[in-house]
Amino acid sequence: xxxxxxxxxxxxxxxxxxxxxxxxxxxxxxxxxxxxxxxxxxxxxxxxxxxxxxxxxxxxxxxxxxxxxxxxxxxxxxxxxxxxxxxxxxxxxxxxxxxxxxxxxxxxxxxxxxxxxxxxxxxxxxxxxxxxxxxxxxxxxxxxxxxxxxxxxxxxxxxxxxxxxxxxxxxxxxxxxxxxxxxxxxxxxxxxxxxxxxxxxxxxxxxxxxxxxxxxxxxxxxxxxxxxxxxxxxxxxxxxxxxxxxxxxxxxxxxxxxxxxxxxxxxxxxxxxxxxxxxxxxxxxxxxxxxxxxxxxxxxxxxxxxxxxxxxxxxxxxxxxxxxxxxxxxxxxxxxxxxxxxxxxxxxxxxxxxxxxxxxxxxxxxxxxxxxxxxxxxxxxxxxxxxxxxxxxxxx
Ligand SMILES: *Cc1c(COP(=O)(O)O)cnc(C)c1O
Numbered sequence: 001x002x003x004x005x006x007x008x009x010x011x012x013x014x015x016x017x018x019x020x021x022x023x024x025x026x027x028x029x030x031x032x033x034x035x036x037x038x039x040x041x042x043x044x045x046x047x048x049x050x051x052x053x054x055x056x057x058x059x060x061x062x063x064x065x066x067x068x069x070x071x072x073x074x075x076x077x078x079x080x081x082x083x084x085x086x087x088x089x090x091x092x093x094x095x096x097x098x099x100x101x102x103x104x105x106x107x108x109x110x111x112x113x114x115x116x117x118x119x120x121x122x123x124x125x126x127x128x129x130x131x132x133x134x135x136x137x138x139x140x141x142x143x144x145x146x147x148x149x150x151x152x153x154x155x156x157x158x159x160x161x162x163x164x165x166x167x168x169x170x171x172x173x174x175x176x177x178x179x180x181x182x183x184x185x186x187x188x189x190x191x192x193x194x195x196x197x198x199x200x201x202x203x204x205x206x207x208x209x210x211x212x213x214x215x216x217x218x219x220x221x222x223x224x225x226x227x228x229x230x231x232x233x234x235x236x237x238x239x240x241x242x243x244x245x246x247x248x249x250x251x252x253x254x255x256x257x258x259x260x261x262x263x264x265x266x267x268x269x270x271x272x273x274x275x276x277x278x279x280x281x282x283x284x285x286x287x288x289x290x291x292x293x294x295x296x297x298x299x300x301x302x303x304x305x306x307x308x309x310x311x312x313x314x315x316x317x318x319x320x321x322x323x324x325x326x327x328x329x330x331x332x333x334x335x336x337x338x339x340x341x342x343x344x345x346x347x348x349x350x351x352x353x354x355x356x357x358x359x360x361x362x363x364x365x366x367x368x369x370x371x372x373x374x375x376x377x378x379x380x381x382x383x384x385x386x387x388x389x390x391x392x393x394x395x396x
Contacts (some may be wrong), residue, residue, distance in 0.1 A: 010076060010192060010263035012336065015366030018071030018254075020064070031251045032064045065247040065354060069254050070222070073212070076257065077204050078193040079224035079229035083238050084250060088187065088207025091221030092116055095183060096152070096207055098110035098237035102128030105149040109136040111159035111167065111365065112185070113207075120154075136166045137297070139174060146178045156185040157194075158301070160339075161313040161349050161373035162366050163288045165297040169371045170201025177200070180381065181229065186394055187340070192264040193307045203230065208245075210340025211310075214263050218249040231354070263342075263378065267310030271376040274384060275312045283322075283395045288313040310376045311339060314351075319369035322395050323348050326372060329394030332387045339375030344384055347373045 004169045005017055019029050035057040035061050039045035047053040056062040085091040096106070096119075108120060110133040120131040130149075134141040134161055153175045157166040168184060175182040183203040184196040190211045198206050206212060206221035222245075223234050238244065245253075259394060268291070286308035289296070290301035291308030292364035301308060316322045333344040337353050347353060362368075376384065 005075075006330040008075070011387045012049070013075040014192075014260050015073060018068040020055045020068070020102070024041065029065065029068055029251060029254050030110075031267060032059075033246050034063075034290060035059050039197040044213070050172045059247065060244050061235070061244050063244075063250070065245050066245050067248040067253070068251040069245070069257070072254060072257050073191075073206070073222050074224055076260075077224045078191070078195055078197045079204060079230070080227045081235075082222055082224045083230055083235045084208075084245035084253075084263045085221040085223065085238065086243045086245055087219045088113075088185075088209055088221040089115055089119065091207070091223045092185070093232050094238050094241070094243060095203060095223050095301035096124055096129065097241070098234035100151055101325055102127050103149055104129050105147050105152055106152045106154055106355055107145045107180075108133050108153070109155040109159065109246055110134060111162065111164060112156050113156070113160070113187075114356070116154075116185070130159070136164050139167065139170050142171055143174050146174070146180065148180060149211065150180050152181055152183055155183070156184045156187065157304075158188055158309060158311065160188065160311060161288070161347070161353075161371065163290050163309075163313065165290055165301045165304065167300055168196050168201055171224075171234045172202070176200070188309055188311055190236060190260055190264055192261050193268070193309055194305045199304065202226070208253045208256075210338075211251050211264065211267075212256050212340075214340060214342060216260065216338060216341040216343065218252045220245050220253055256392075263310070265307055266378055267376055268307040270378070270381045270384065271310045271312050271374075272308060273331065273381050274374070274388065275314075276342075277385060278312075278314050278388065281392055283317055283392055285315045285317050302353045307377045311373070312375045312376065313371055314373065315368055315373070316370040317354075320348075320350065323350075323370050323372050326391035330387045331390060332383060333374070333377075341375065342378040344377035344379055345375045347375075349373055 069081040132145040134145050148273045155166050172182045181202040184201045186204045203225040206222040272291045279287045289312040333346045336345045337347050349367050350369050
């Protein structure tokens, strides 16, 4: 990167960073759908393979479109290095298997993406990597769970669906006192609303499938961090094991990054208006949204984030029947568990994303039968309110 590029502000990084025009002078980034690359001579090939000369070799680990995405996201997060992966889950898997060995231990927030818990409990456990789950918002519990074998602390903030906020700086300090690394899944905020490295996080992982794409098209992920850990350990795993992002998907995500700085405040604006409105409606017991003064960590969220984000939840006075009636009475918003899309989505966590938990586990997690999660999209907020009103009318 030249000096200009390093000084870009976030929105400019999202639009400009990482592009290298070819001799064709294309304005939009090129897609390079090629599995391998040719060399000028046998000696040239040998130099590339031995790492004496940088350059493309094989698209499992070197592809120009994927590299442009990686450089752009690394710049947005403020990390030295980014490694793009085939999905958010393979970003988390690559982080764990690149860094950890049998006998190592993870301390993880209990309020994480369900499949991440399954990865830790069922698959890493099989390899002798154990995990202790603790409350996202209780730093003493994190500290108490750490053992001499603990290498990683793992969290998402805000949590989904209850939007609890972790104090990243406090947990980073705890991690570093014990020679462990703090990994933050920054899927819900994206670097536009939260930059975990500024608060001491060591690694940021993403499901690019969500807001980075922003229009619900492709599956992908990314790991961002230092040259040493991400550029060596995580990249080493990725180039060997091969959970690689395709050039086409990298190109779609590049286009997503170009509009990210415009979209995230737009999601936040709509979610904030709807959360405020919902809080005033009868039949609604409680609204969970970090941008509301009633949120227990309103102040922390305001200090750590540049906006409360697009995700909100609310609890109806009545239980499952009421929640389902609300959902079925809406006509525009999409009934689906995905999020981070221009299209607003509605989910009933107790019977979908958290449906496999026991009643007891669901109660511990705070997922009541009357809870509804909304990932607010980019439609006009008046139309969204009209649709929510249909849901509330159906409760009467
Ligand atoms: C969706 C999601 C993932 C997994 O990402 P995929 O791209 O679906 O593999 C991980 N973490 C969070 C917070 C997610 O929402």
